[in-house]
Amino acid sequence: MSVDKIKTELNEMYASVYQSFTFCMGCDACNHKNEESIIHDYAVKVGEKYGEKVKVLVIGKESKIMHNKTGETETFEAQNNQHYRRTYDILNYLINDISIDSYDGYHHVSENELPTLNKFFALTNHYHCSFGKNAHSKKSSNCMWYHCAEIVKKEIEILDPDLIVIQAGWSANENTNISDIESIVPTDNNKLKIYQAGLYGYDYRGRTVYVIGSYHPSYNLWHKEKYLGKLKERLNTVKNHIK
Numbered sequence: 630m631s632v633d634k635i636k637t638e639l640n641e642m643y644a645s646v647y648q649s650f651t652f653c654m655g656c657d658a659c660n661h662k663n664e665e666s667i668i669h670d671y672a673v674k675v676g677e678k679y680g681e682k683v684k685v686l687v688i689g690k691e692s693k694i695m696h697n698k699t700g701e702t703e704t705f706e707a708q709n710n711q712h713y714r715r716t717y718d719i720l721n722y723l724i725n726d727i728s729i730d731s732y733d734g735y736h737h738v739s740e741n742e743l744p745t746l747n748k749f750f751a752l753t754n755h756y757h758c759s760f761g762k763n764a765h766s767k768k769s770s771n772c773m774w775y776h777c778a779e780i781v782k783k784e785i786e787i788l789d790p791d792l793i794v795i796q797a798g799w800s801a802n803e804n805t806n807i808s809d810i811e812s813i814v815p816t817d818n819n820k821l822k823i824y825q826a827g828l829y830g831y832d833y834r835g836r837t838v839y840v841i842g843s844y845h846p847s848y849n850l851w852h853k854e855k856y857l858g859k860l861k862e863r864l865n866t867v868k869n870h871i872k
């Protein structure tokens with residue numbers, strides 16, 4: 630499916646979910662807030678070359694400024710933080726034929742590489758709205774958790790990724806609640822495959838889609854072997870299957 634077709638289907642889906650793009654139908658979280666204080670960051674950011682290589686969907690935070698409307702990345706200086714830089718490090722490995730084994734969490738892709746990388750992936754967030762003037766301060770609720778999960782599932786159905794990277798600690802360790810991941814992925818049999826802690830898969834449309842649980846890249850212990858080492862192991866395992 631072309632990127633333009635993907636965006637058209639996404640917009641049609643959003644129109645069925647949001648009431649005049651102001652508040653969510655079926656979710657009480659918005660009803661308890663002044664409408665003027667609601668900041669929606671509802672649209673998936675889709676790179677203009679998504680689908681030309683392995684299709685990677687990142688579920689993280691601050692998706693609002695990762696891509697602009699044309700699929701280009703905003704200025705590197707505006708993203709010069711550990712979240713974005715480490716996200717691009719992972720994408721560089723997944724999209725290009727390089728090794729991640731020597732990656733230490735500190736040495737990042739260069740500014741010159743960003744215009745190429747940013748076109749090949751899609752980015753969304755589990756929570757699709759926030760309240761107040763600070764768009765990065767997302768006050769979640771149980772209602773938002775379940776309602777937004779249904780929206781993410783619809784986004785995944787349309788994007789049809791080969792690999793999903795969830796940037797949240799709850800998805801990355803031995804204590805992960807599998808039902809939390811199952812709530813956001815569309816499956817043929819409503820069953821998640823568990824390969825190891827933080828590495829999952831599910832059958833959809835006759836093929837296996839892989840899911841990697843990762844600690845958030847801004848986590849201050851990201852470079853420690855306990856976290857980065859396990860992530861590299863999961864990435865290597867998945868890349869061998871999706872080549």
